[in-house]
Amino acid sequence: MFLSRMRINLQSTLLVWIFYISIANCDVQISTHDIELTVGDQQHISLKISNYNEKEKQINLTIQHDDIVDVIPKTINIEKQNETFDILIKAIGAGHSNVYSTSPDLKDVYVRVTVNKEPALDTVSLVIGWIYFAAWSISFYPQIYINFRRKSVVGLNFDFLALNLIGFSLYSIFNIGLYFIDEIEEEYFARYPRGLNPVQLNDVFFAVHAAIATVVTIVQCFIYERDEQRVSITAKGIITVFAVFLSISTILVFCNVISWLDLLYYCSYVKLTITLIKYIPQAYMNYRRKSTVGWSIGNIFLDFTGGTLSILQMILNAFNYDDWISIFGDPTKFGLGLFSVVFDVFFILQHYVFYRHVEQI
Incomplete structure (x- = not known):
């Protein structure tokens, strides 16, 4: 009984350690965190993901104020461990808005967008x-x-x-x-x-x-x-x-x-x-x-x-x-x-x- 419990604890610890390593090895790089645009302008940014081993194969981008900024695409489908994605940011109204991922493991995926009129x-x-x-x-x-x-x-x-x-x-x-x-x-x-x-x-x-x-x-x-x-x-x-x-x-x-x-x-x-x-x-x-x-x-x-x-x-x-x-x-x-x-x-x-x-x- 003691050996059985010990084996289960070791297995659980090993699984947690493997899961931690998979997250720790995941590298996310975004080309910029700050963009300044004028109403009607647009800009491309790149999102590079390396060693992505998460079960969730989608990254959903949330727009803080959708009357200020539009993003294409809003959903990124991940098919490989190492990929680079092109994201288009469009300025449709004046103001400040954040574009970010709601995933707790992708806190670095965000862009602060400032849009002016003139x-x-x-x-x-x-x-x-x-x-x-x-x-x-x-x-x-x-x-x-x-x-x-x-x-x-x-x-x-x-x-x-x-x-x-x-x-x-x-x-x-x-x-x-x-x-x-x-x-x-x-x-x-x-x-x-x-x-x-x-x-x-x-x-x-x-x-x-x-x-x-x-x-x-x-x-x-x-x-x-x-x-x-x-x-x-x-x-x-x-x-x-x-x-x-x-x-x-x-x-x-x-x-x-x-x-x-x-x-x-x-x-x-x-x-x-x-x-x-x-x-x-x-x-x-x-x-x-x-x-x-x-x-x-x-x-x-x-x-x-x-x-x-x-x-x-x-x-x-x-x-x-x-x-x-x-x-x-x-x-x-x-x-x-x-x-x-x-x-x-x-x-x-x-x-x-x-x-x-x-x-x-």
Whole structure:
């Protein structure tokens, strides 16, 4: 009886091992995972299958949005262990769609298809993107120059600077972690297998540059005349809440309750919250002083330019890819950009309308 059971266990183990080897030896290669097309265009891709030993001799391709993309053929019949198949991708509508196999053993068989209405709008969007990137990057320097020229930071709100430093530092951590740390990037792709890394190199540069520029401005606050200005108790309380929240989140990471990717997202949420509130102290200070002296209007014009062009780019992309859900379905980025522009308009009104008779030094 014992020998019989042992023989059965060995047979079962051998069958499992043979099945594992057959799957492990199967090699699937697709010529590309990303395609960009214009409505009406089409493109051929190749699918190469080697050492295919599965019982299922068909690969069914599923289309995420069949009003955007058509695929020929949708079913691939496998007759040999080693074959190469030609697949035609047709763009029939603007937007984003995935084409993929539902087989759990063929996870690498997928194509992300992006279809636009007008290729020229992509170029316009790219140019707009670089312009607002430059405007936002340069926007820190008018304030630094004014501080240097006046040898004073009177009129510049310290709460705004403190919140800005924390916000851009956390934004830098988020971008650096997701762009440079392979383990975190692997976490992201494990969570979103067919997604794209949302962080680009220019995002990393902008965030780090913004944090450094803010540090330079803060150093000026220690060097130049600052009157009785200091970080308020309210701002310190808000910063303490953020610090406690992120400290607890970090402990949860080391306790394996949440992942490093989750911690990075929490950093980004704090940054978004700061973006919503950071302008309020400066606007209130201008109102209380009935003056914008010491607060750079050049900074505001550049920020307004960057925010307006950012919103314009989002609208252009939404039109070109018929992807309005990116604005109205997930309004965070659009709403924050609009919120910043509204505050910029208010600062411009303070400078040129409400307190225009105050001498601007």
